[in-house]
Amino acid sequence: MVWDAPDRVGALAETAFERAVCGIDGSPRAVESGRQASLLVPSGGHVLLVRAIAADAARAAADADLAAARTAVVDGVAVGVAIRVGHAAEMLERESRHVHAHVIAVGSHGGGRAHGTLLGSVATRVVHEAPCSVLVARPGGADFPRQILVGLDGSAAAHHALAVGRLLASRTGVPLRVLHVLDGTLPRGAAQAGVDEAVEEVPASWSAADGLCARASAGDLLVLGSRELRGIRSLGSVSEAVAHAAAASVLVVRRP
Numbered sequence: 280m281v282w283d284a285p286d287r288v289g290a291l292a293e294t295a296f297e298r299a300v301c302g303i304d305g306s307p308r309a310v311e312s313g314r315q316a317s318l319l320v321p322s323g324g325h326v327l328l329v330r331a332i333a334a335d336a337a338r339a340a341a342d343a344d345l346a347a348a349r350t351a352v353v354d355g356v357a358v359g360v361a362i363r364v365g366h367a368a369e370m371l372e373r374e375s376r377h378v379h380a381h382v383i384a385v386g387s388h389g390g391g392r393a394h395g396t397l398l399g400s401v402a403t404r405v406v407h408e409a410p411c412s413v414l415v416a417r418p419g420g421a422d423f424p425r426q427i428l429v430g431l432d433g434s435a436a437a438h439h440a441l442a443v444g445r446l447l448a449s450r451t452g453v454p455l456r457v458l459h460v461l462d463g464t465l466p467r468g469a470a471q472a473g474v475d476e477a478v479e480e481v482p483a484s485w486s487a488a489d490g491l492c493a494r495a496s497a498g499d500l501l502v503l504g505s506r507e508l509r510g511i512r513s514l515g516s517v518s519e520a521v522a523h524a525a526a527a528s529v530l531v532v533r534r535p
Contacts, residue, residue, distance in 0.1 A: 282478035288393075292340045295446065296325045296412070301384040302367055302401060304330070305344040308386030310415035314351040315423060315528060316384035319409075319414070319447055322355040329374050330360070333366035338362055368404035375411050382530070384414040395535035406522050406531060415522045415529045417497065423528070424500040426454045429493045430517070431478060436504030439443045440532040441474070444502040457530075461516075488520035502530045 299316035303309045317326050328348050330341040345360040352358045363370040375383050384403045406413050429444035431437045441457065448455035458469035462483040471478045481490045495501040503518040522529045 296320055296381045296443070298378060298380045299325070299382045299384055299414075300327045300328055300369050300371055300378065300380040301330045302314065302328055302331070302405070304347045304367065304384070304386075304401075305340070305345050305347075306386060306388065308416065309344075310386075310387060311385040311492070312414065313382040314347045314353070315416045315419060316379075316382065316414060317356045317358070317531075318423065318451065319382075320356055321352045321450060323357070325357045325359070325378075325496035326351075326352055327357065327374060327378060327380070328360045329371055331361050331363060331370040332364055339425045358438075366512070367401045368408070371401075371405060372409055375409065380411055382412040382414055382417055383409050387415050387417050402405075403523070406519055407495065408432070412533050413522070413531045415527065415531070417528050419500075419528055419534050420498045421435050423498055424451055424453050425496075425498040426456060427451070427500045427502060428456045428491075428495055428527070429502045430487075430504075430521070431457050431459045432487070432504075432517075433459075433470055433472075433506060436506055436532075438473075438504070438532065439534050440502050440504035443530070443532050444470040445503070447500070450502075458491060458494055459484060460487040460489065462487040486517075486520070486526065488517050491517070491521055492525045495525050497526045500530060501525055502532060503533050505533045 295437045301313040301316050305311045314342050328345050330345050333343050343364045371383050385405050387402050427444050427448045429441045457476045458481050460483050483490050505518050518531045
């Protein structure tokens, strides 16, 4: 085991993103998910790299995949590895519960939202079902994250995501931008209430998700709150749509 699960995980620890579980499958994007997670956790934080396999005969290849992924984790972060027999998404969810992880990180293999939904990709399943926050990592470059963007819609979930965005911006030393898409959720100027940062109002295009995706570029981290919907009920949510469509890496924040 890479770390001892705490007896009690308080709300402050939950928002600190100190413990990450990362899905490794041998692909470069999975390796990138481990690297990005290690950049977001604090110095002294923990990253567990999990390789799911279908049978014990695949352990040698899994060991090689984990060794390659381990080299991408930044210095100063405790890293462990685990090989589990079973479906990848199920194993990631189980391990995240076992170690009280604050975030599950997965690589995005592309294909767009319809592809992910129809084919039941690991990223899609984890976004829908994970018991904690989820990082969907896309290629970010050596300077990831270049900036952190937070989508704000006036909800408690969005304000919790903003608190996490502030923490991560401070931790990584990058600019923080707060965005509100003018999709009719709130009148102009209303999203600014109670927010210290200047809120950028984004003209609505087809949807709030499209408006947010238009402002996020590769190398950015786009942070969104979750309505805590899981399974089929989460289909059609803004966070689910953005996680599939954005060019940036996406962090879907679930509250403690």
